Amino acid sequence: MNISGKIFDIKKYAIHDGPGIRTTVFLKGCPLTCGWCHNPEGLWSAPKIIYEFNRCIGCGDCIEACREAAISATPSGMSTDRHRCKGCGLCVDACPGGARELTERTVTVDQLVEIIKQDILFYDESGGGVTFSGGEPLLQADFLIEVLKACGLCEIHRIVDTSGYANRSIIEEVARQTDLFLFDLKLIDSERHKQFTGVPNQTILDNLVFLHNLEADVTVRIPLIPGINDDPENLSQICGFLLPLKGIRDVHILPYHDYQKNKYSKLGMEYTADEIVVPPPERVSNSLKQFEEKGFQVSIGG
Ligand code: SF4
Ligand code: SF4
Structure with a gap:
């Protein structure tokens, strides 16, 4: 099958999207509407x-x-x-x-896999592979699954970087073709999650438990957004949620930055998160300690 999908970028020689040297493919479209989004061109509603x-x-x-x-x-x-x-x-x-x-182009499965395969030597030597990000890659599930299958046949290590907001059947199918999930967790309070991302979080939490029970390899990523989810109470709730999931111990904390502001102006889009400030180093290290004290292996950034 040579179906096509919409992507907005391909980043080669990426070193922050999983282990080793990777090719990161950014798929268009996202069901969430986080005001601080680093890739606004990934939203369906973004100008082309x-x-x-x-x-x-x-x-x-x-x-x-x-x-x-x-x-x-x-x-x-x-x-x-x-x-x-x-x-x-x-x-x-x-x-x-x-x-x-x-900011948007259509590629077939074959075209994309050919691009990914160009750097197989680098993946092999560095322990890298391909990472699918977005947007939300699970939103184009049929396309993603075909690309994952083709990469698997070439023995390329495959990561899916996701918000976790997708139907269970999609998560299950994608998990069969994925070596590692980078799974975003933002807020445990569902009302606040809906307030800041546009969707409640029950589906996301259920899918994380589901992946854990499938024994999928999962690293949890927490974007640290001051004033929204960096309070000790929310981080403590995330720890409390993760602790019973004994197969998930890797946590990446991604401190907010504002490099993306310029993108919004070039796209002619309004940046609605102007009041958010970059977290001071001690806030970041306190967050790290909060997870380390509970036995998680934590790193800052990718
Ligand atoms: S604005 Fe540019 S990309 Fe859009 S339809 Fe016209 S020529 Fe094509
Ligand atoms: S330089 Fe300006 S006016 Fe000329 S083609 Fe480019 S965008 Fe259009």
């Missing part, structure tokens, strides 16, 4: 084109190139109507200033 005003020389070639009449000149630069834009990329090819970039 990134535009950089500073690189634009105002030549108008993009307007000529667009068959959908989606681009117009405005006093603040070239504006793209996201409802008209089909993501064909013609304006990107036509742009002499490199001011336009496509």
Whole structure:
């Protein structure tokens, strides 16, 4: 089967998305709406084109190139109507200033696997492999499963980096084709989870227990977001939830950073998490200690 999927980036030689040297594939679409999201271009609702005003020389070639009449000149630069834009990329090819970039492309299973296979030597020498991230990779489950199967046939180590928000049948099918899950946990209080991510967390917690009972290899990742989930009470609740899951002892704490703000402005999207500050080092180390004291193996970052 050579079905296709939508991706928004492929990062080669990645060293923070699991062990060794990896290729990270970012799949488009996410059911969550976290305001601090580091990859806003991964949301279905994101524009398909990134535009950089500073690189634009105002030549108008993009307007000529667009068959959908989606681009117009405005006093603040070239504006793209996201409802008209089909993501064909013609304006990107036509742009002499490199001011336009496509954030979404369609690839078949075979095309993607060929790209992943290019670096098999690096994976073998470093203990690396491929990581599927997003967005939420489980949202394109049929495509993901076919790519995972093909990578498995090539003996490439496979990681799925997920929010865990998916149907049980998808989790079960993906688990058969995955060597390691990087599983995000943010908040144990479901109301607060819904408030800050747009969805309640029962499905996520149930899926984590399910993966544990399947004896899947799972590392829990906790994005540390000041004012939202970095309070000792929430971290203590996460410890309490994980402690009975004796097969899960690896925890990665991912401190919030704000490098992504620039992406929002280039996409023409509003950044709604401006009030969040980068956590001070002592807050990060206190969080680490809280988990270490309970017997978890904790690292900061990927
Ligand atoms: S990607 Fe295609 S449809 Fe979208 S603005 Fe560019 S030329 Fe027009
Ligand atoms: S083609 Fe590129 S440089 Fe020319 S107006 Fe469009 S965005 Fe600007």
